[in-house]
Amino acid sequence: MVSIFSLYPCNPLLYSSSSSFRNFVEWHFNPSSSSNSNSASSSIDGRGGGGGGSKVLLVIAAAHSNPNILKTNRKSKYGYPLSTYDSDDDDEDDDDEDGDWLSDEEFAEPARLDTNGKRSKLHASKGKERQNEKEWGVRDFDNEPSTRIRGSEGVASLRRNYNGKVPNGVTLDKNLKEKKYPRLSEEIILDSKWLPLLDYLSTFGIKESHFVQMYQRHMPSLQINVCSAQERLDYLMSVGVKHRDVRRILVRQPQILGYTVENNLKSHVAFLAGLGIPSSRIGQIIAVAPSLFSYSVENSLKPTVRYLVEEVGIKERDLGKVIQLSPQILVQRIDVSWNTRYMFLTKELGAPKDSIVKMVTKHPQLLHYSIDDGLLPRINFLRSIGMKNSDILKVLTSLTQVLSLSLEDNLKPKYLYLVNELNNEVQSLTKYPMYLSLSLDQRIRPRHRFLVSLKKAPKGPFPLGSLVPTDECFCQQWAGTSLDKYLAFRQRLLVRRFAEKFERKM
Template sequence: MVPFSLCPSSSYPPPPSFKLYHKSRFTVTTLSSLCGRKRRSGSSCRLVVLSTHSNPKILKSNRRSRYGQPLSPYDQDDDEEVSRASDVSDDDWLLNDDFAEISEFDVNRKRSKSHKGFANGHSDGRNSKHTLEKSNAANYYSSSNQTNDVSSLDVPRKGKLSTRKAMEDRFPRLSEEVELDEKWLPLIDYLSSFGLKESHFIQMYERHMPSLQINVCSAKERLEYLLSVGVKQRDVRRMLLRQPQILEYTVENNLKSHVAFLMSLGIPSSRVGQIIAAAPSLFSYSVENSLKPTVRYLVEEVGIKEKDLGKVVQLSPQILVQRIDISWNTRLNFLSKEIGAPRDSIVKMVKKHPQFLHYSIDDGLLPRINFLRSIGMCNADILKVLTSLTQVLSLSLEENLKPKYKYLVNELHNEVHSLTKYPMYLSLSLDQRIRPRHRFLLSLKKAPKGPFPLSSLVPTDECFCQQWAGTSLDKYLDFRQRLLLKEFAKKYERKG
């Protein structure tokens, strides 16, 4: 059996004005042989590198560089990990972006510099003719006299790279992997100020090599514009790893028009930067031929009201860059047949949690619906829970839903029907809210007899202390902290 790769073709046609139905065309690339990570003399093979915008937490890509590092960790920050000590669970397990991109390189020799055209599948057909219009001539290949000017630019750097020797000393692996041109050095030096490291430049090269040939002046202009509309400096690195082509998009003919489009949907200017950081690939889609038809489909076919568009896009920016017709119709048909959900209820789910349009039916929606059935819910109860709290479809079964249900029955002495009245229970953190409040009232001997009231879990900590515990907030927070440390110690002992 010959391994093959199935990816959307780069000649993907733009959707019609009102409906996006069309036949997809695919390019099948066969792999005649598989190569190990170590180089073998005298042999050569072609390896197809697939790069997608799907969340690696679900796809769990095993692609690694020859140094053993993941090749597309665009949702990972190796220098910074943001931890949230929140009472509300938030473990969306899929944020799908758009389609696959494909590029090729020779694993036995240094990667070829003679890439013609663009590796991604967005630049042909879905983007306006002005998206990259001046990049090819003015930015990819700077003349020698431009290079002298670029090298003397006053841009923020940790250390100026003025010679190839300095580059090789600073990035030995990059120099080994790529035949570097000295004209690239100012750009690499500038991008280093955003926290990009040697492995990141290799990833950018593998994903889209021309992005490293951009004139540093042009790159600086474009990134400074994105920063001016609200993109955080700490998000620039992740954006470039996901969508290095963003360095090629001109301010006047691409970036500004896309920002204006987002604001026309009713998105506040304070949120535009967050949306761009979450879905940087939207710049590779034509506003007129792709983004606006997607919005029209949401309004005319799905049934989202125009006044709710801004809210929906803020909740799930990826909705703008996915095949919304396929996503909507497959989930509409599935929920209608599986639990008898009427169309209006499914529209409400989209408004509350549009992320569920990205979730896999077989691996996401169906297992959670089956779990709710297994604990005794009928289809009507399941529909009520999903309509009230669509976020349930994003919660982990093993780490979230099952432990909460066991605690509900065994510790709180409630029955499953209580979840139809308080579906919010399933979204609350077991460690941060449910267990601490239950144990705190037990310690004060204020827990009512019989089923524990789930309504006591809904209000804020301050209201809970006033209405249910009758004590100070500091006393409760101190109790919760000690309980968390105790539970952590138990888990550590079990692992040991």
Template sequence: MSLLCLHSVFSSPATILHSHSLVQTRPNTPRFVVLSTHSNAKILKTNRKSRYGQTLSLYDDDSEEEGEDDDDDDEGKEDDWLAEDDDFAEIEEYDVNGSKYRSQMGVNKSKSKGSRRSPVKGCGVGSFRSGRSLQVAQEQLDIRNRRNTIKNSFDDTYYNSKDVNQRGKVRTRNATENRYQRLSEEIELDEKWLPLLDYLSTFGLKESHFIQMYERHMPSLQINVCSARERLEYLLSVGVKQRDVRRILLRQPQILEYTVENNLESHVAFLISLGIPNSKIGQIIAATPSLFSYSVENSLKPTVRYLVEEVGINEKSLGKVVQLSPQVLVQRIDISWNTRCIFLSKELGAPRDDVVKMVTKHPQLLHYSIDDGLLPRINFLRSIGMRNSDILKVLRSLTQVLSLSLEDNLKPKYTYLINELHNEVQSLTKYPMYLSLSLDQRIRPRHRFLVSLKKAPKGPFPLSLFIPTDECFCQKWAGTTVDKYLAFRQKLLLKDFAKKHERRG
């Protein structure tokens, strides 16, 4: 029978020892301390049951003494298992797939005297009793180790093959540098540029072209080849011809730096918003690649508003104007418009509305030099007997007369008009189209063909015969087939070419 004693304690802090238990009292506080021959205090639990499910009394009888002693021994062993620090080293944490686990390192290694176990968060006694957490952690660690072993093996194979490939690339680069020997002599050639140079070479660019690109904009050769391919393929997809890529890069090498999302797409969308057909987008880009260097919101749209609000171009005609002269979008349109409008008004007395019509039909007018372009041609028309009103009438109908060469176009046509066609200069005001037609391909062949057939009208040759198509001309005036006329024209061209060659010789 266990002995149970109750003592009232009134004392200063004191420690009462019995068996393995330590009980410390508070100062000047009455305490009742349970003294027992048992080391386990669970005997105080009133709901304690035996291993057979029977409720145990706080005062055990003799019949249960043996069983109770067995229980105490078992539980004492459990407590001893947890208390024997010498048999287990400190518990350490490690991560497996993002979860924390604890493992015992250095089992059966004695600890130095006075050392303390590090606190472990979230580690319950039950987990160590069962040993399941440690087993799961160990299994997952083994799996992780196997994965790392496989990955390391794969990485070794990959890097070994990469080294082989890199050695192969070195040999290829040496061969490539030999191909760009002139370029490497002219500039400091970085081997990182070689893939881009090889790709651009597929568009017909040569070493001399790369030197031009380097001098115009060196960073364009530093672009990653994948980025350059993406951007050029986008331009090809919107209608740019492959043969035009070389010219675009020579004029605007910066285009390799413009991203598809932030630049190219927005500019193409802007052109489409003006009413330009998709089939013409590529031509406009090829004619004015510098378009992409201008901000859509801060430059291009304000230019369009100026053309509509200040110049007076009809908004529906904007697409046609841009197709005829894409440069109108990248020029200081306010200066060019004002200077030419004032010049034509003073020189010919042209009303503003007439100048607007000229610009709408031929927007290139805004790019022509006044001193070297407009004024010399106006003076030529004056020299052949035209008055300012006649010149203005011709320009309203055919503004591109101001772009024609004086020596190779206007003067030879005027001479043929007077000497061969026996016509007067005033006929040009009625048929200004005559000045835009080819002398070798249209005017001379038709006139000579009718003369050879003896079907040429008497008197001044009508300029209206040069305007219809070849089919209409042959059917209505020549009375023959188109093939016969084309054969005659070909022989005439060969004779004229032979005469010109003899003169040069």
């Protein structure tokens, strides 16, 4: 028995006719099918799970459903997360070197809140070197060192090798798949015809555990012709996707391997470019929100953009900047996110709409933050230090990033330094709200201590204006000394504080 439950009435993910849909269901979920005999539940796009049984539940996601609302937190036999939708925690060893496009070591580290307002774990970088994107290795059948083969020549060679014969004419070992991918073979029914694709995808750092996740999310993704897969990935890299980001993209959205270049990928890239997004940023947007390819440009993405302009009030010239800051805004239920936060800020702070629009334009991540765990605690903190609602509104309108900063690691320490060391009143934050975004260790403390050491710190409140300019301007206008002298002082101060923290931990 097949039951279909739609979260929302419209789902642009379904492109097939009703007859082809029925054929798909009968083929994919027939309990008598040898390849699907263990499937108990799945989704239209292949993101379902495993298990036995004859009943099938098809959960159809809406075009704008928030990808973090319906987490199932499933795990494979080996304990790897098998989240149904996009999540930054899907791949714990992702490289995040370029994750923060606007990072600056002298600015505050954001709290990295997820949609539930909780702090997400930082991904640990393994630091392993990736293989060159122009070449990849085919493992020898006897576990000998890899043979380097270039580009399309390698794909053609793989197809010949797995066509039942190896180059020397010996029949393909029937147990080859178990030898090459033992854990994957144990987890799923592995077809030897998939091996050329698996070997190719392995060159992007995709491991057996990742293949299991891809299979669980979209089983047909492992049945794609290796030449077709290479064509699609080559195109993505040609528009700016980095070789090291391919793994993260495919683990989150394995369906991309099945999207044709002409009918899907190019139209979505053209849509992004039409919003005024520079070509140098398109690859980063795809890496952050690969699920955008599963949404129809005409029926989903363009209506979202129209809503941002007509209902939210974002100016068309700012659309490109907003999407660069938060690509997820294209694939979330934007009407719900906007309305709930608009009503909250209006009721809590008396914020007019134009102020809230400014906040969203400067920091669209605001639409992702939890109200109870993200927005409200930070507003209450600003109240607790003596700020009125009108002052809080000024600070948030000028520097909305305050809502992303950690209370314990950023806001509280900087407030204590402001009143105890700099002898300033909290009201000074309304004039210099940027103080809250600056790094305490990299900028605030070094500049203060440097002027004190030179006996150039004024009596009374320390001028917060000296913290805003660049290092060069600070040395010329306030310190009256060379940049090298200040940088050397800052380095010694950082080393000394690091040693003090280390001793306290010991």
